[in-house]
Amino acid sequence: MALRLGDIAPDFTAQSTEGTIHFYEWLGNSWGMIFSHPADFTPVCTTELGRTASLKSEFEKRGVKVIAVSVDPLESHSEWIKDINETQQTTVNFPMIADQDRQVAELYDMIHPNASEKATVRSVFVIGPDKKVKLTLTYPASTGRNFNEILRVIDSLQLTANYQVATPADWQAGEDCIVVPAVSTEDAIKKFPKGVTIVKPYLRTTPQPNL
Numbered sequence: 001m002a003l004r005l006g007d008i009a010p011d012f013t014a015q016s017t018e019g020t021i022h023f024y025e026w027l028g029n030s031w032g033m034i035f036s037h038p039a040d041f042t043p044v045c046t047t048e049l050g051r052t053a054s055l056k057s058e059f060e061k062r063g064v065k066v067i068a069v070s071v072d073p074l075e076s077h078s079e080w081i082k083d084i085n086e087t088q089q090t091t092v093n094f095p096m097i098a099d100q101d102r103q104v105a106e107l108y109d110m111i112h113p114n115a116s117e118k119a120t121v122r123s124v125f126v127i128g129p130d131k132k133v134k135l136t137l138t139y140p141a142s143t144g145r146n147f148n149e150i151l152r153v154i155d156s157l158q159l160t161a162n163y164q165v166a167t168p169a170d171w172q173a174g175e176d177c178i179v180v181p182a183v184s185t186e187d188a189i190k191k192f193p194k195g196v197t198i199v200k201p202y203l204r205t206t207p208q209p210n211l
């Protein structure tokens, strides 16, 4: 069954390019992003994994550990990483799981048989420190993911977790946030010293609290 928001992300032990990974132990108390790609030595995936590597400091800044998955073997991942580093001018700096037995792919429902019987689709799961699934995304094999969007959602998730604010449509870091409905206007005024704008009783905005 597909994983849904709020579900507990499944734990697993798997082989990766950085050795055996016990997933929960590896995550510790961090946020995590586990993402799958269809196959090694494919063009779109090459750009995606290069892009992820080049965003290392952005993921680190947010306390997010990143791990990739595909059903190709370890030796193939290791060979392919050389190509990714060469063509994307980067150094792959996160583990890639060799999920030949499809254990992880099945736990996370990353194989969509009507798209491909054998390959994982482009799934993304963002996992909170409580091990719950906070974001799911599924892209087709032919469309590379927008990693700026993934970082934007992580920013929004972390603002909600830490400050009880939500983010409006097309929000970008630095723009005003929305006070979540669970916080009364009276409490919001105390909680957000930068000010609360009451557009409607249910639509209250405040400057991004962590700036």
Ligand code: BEZ
Pocket (backbone or CB within 6 Å): 038, 039, 042, 043, 044, 045, 046, 141, 142
């Ligand atoms: C790729 O990963 O590059 C890819 C896979 C399937 C179709 C098109 C592109």
